[in-house]
Amino acid sequence: TQLLEQSPQFLSIQEGENLTVYCNSSSVFSSLQWYRQEPGEGPVLLVTVVTGGEVKKLKRLTFQFGDARKDSSLHITAAQPGDTGLYLCAGAYSGNTGKLIFGQGTTLQVKP
Amino acid sequence: GAGVSQTPSNKVTEKGKYVELRCDPISGHTALYWYRQSLGQGPEFLIYFQGTGAADDSGLPNDRFFAVRPEGSVSTLKIQRTERGDSAVYLCASSATIPVGGPQFFGPGTRLTVL
Numbered sequence: 001t002q003l004l005e006q007s008p009q010f011l012s013i014q015e016g017e018n019l020t021v022y023c024n025s026s027s028v029f030s031s032l033q034w035y036r037q038e039p040g041e042g043p044v045l046l047v048t049v050v051t052g053g054e055v056k057k058l059k060r061l062t063f064q065f066g067d068a069r070k071d072s073s074l075h076i077t078a079a080q081p082g083d084t085g086l087y088l089c090a091g092a093y094s095g096n097t098g099k100l101i102f103g104q105g106t107t108l109q110v111k112p
Numbered sequence: 113g114a115g116v117s118q119t120p121s122n123k124v125t126e127k128g129k130y131v132e133l134r135c136d137p138i139s140g141h142t143a144l145y146w147y148r149q150s151l152g153q154g155p156e157f158l159i160y161f162q163g164t165g166a167a168d169d170s171g172l173p174n175d176r177f178f179a180v181r182p183e184g185s186v187s188t189l190k191i192q193r194t195e196r197g198d199s200a201v202y203l204c205a206s207s208a209t210i211p212v213g214g215p216q217f218f219g220p221g222t223r224l225t226v227l
Contacts, residue, residue: 006154033215033216040220040221042116042203042205042218042219042221043155043203044218045215045216045217048215088154088155090154090155098143098207098216099145099157099168099171100145100147100157100216101157102154102156103154104152104153104154105152105153105154
């Protein structure tokens with residue numbers, strides 16, 4: 001059972017374009033994290049969102065946590081080839097041990 | 113180094129064999145996690161240690177999988193009677209923080225191939 005659905009699974013765009021990745025669930029999470037993973041490496045944390053409706057910005061990346069804490073989005077403005085990679089959302093439940101439930105990931109390719 | 117390290121980086125074995133995968137977490141991190149990532153998928157939780165004890169092993173797929181962390185630092189994931197379906201990248205992560213949802217720092221993974 002996939003508790004976190006990410007869409008799209010694959011995205012190939014030209015440099016300079018904008019894009020949005022979605023992460024949806026029927027479950028409520030205490031927090032949601034976004035990671036980026038390069039081939040042959042482990043995921044690297046980009047951001048953690050905790051409060052419903054929260055918006056965080058990291059340079060050209062904007063992260064939003066849904067009001068009900070069931071969904072999140074990642075928006076990239078003016079994508080660059082260096083943004084290429086696998087983007088993963090991961091949720092943590094309240095009272096949990098801290099284990100993360102990951103989505104299946106979005107593979108982003110930005111062409112120069 | 114300052115990050116999480118995992119050895120070996122690659123392991124090829126034959127069906128039915130026993131393998132051990134090692135994780136060296138960031139010094140001082142009390143929480144340690146093992147995940148498994150299949151091709152084209154996100155990581156899947158296996159087991160969580162707080163100190164020396166396994167606080168949550170609900171993700172271990174069956175009794176062929178076992179993990180230890182005897183001194184509260186290095187951890188070893190052990191797989192008995194390997195099957196082709198065990199082929200995946202095994203990721204280890206460590207974290208210094210409680211409460212829930214603190215950042216986890218991942219190692220590069222061990223790619224296990226069962227022939």
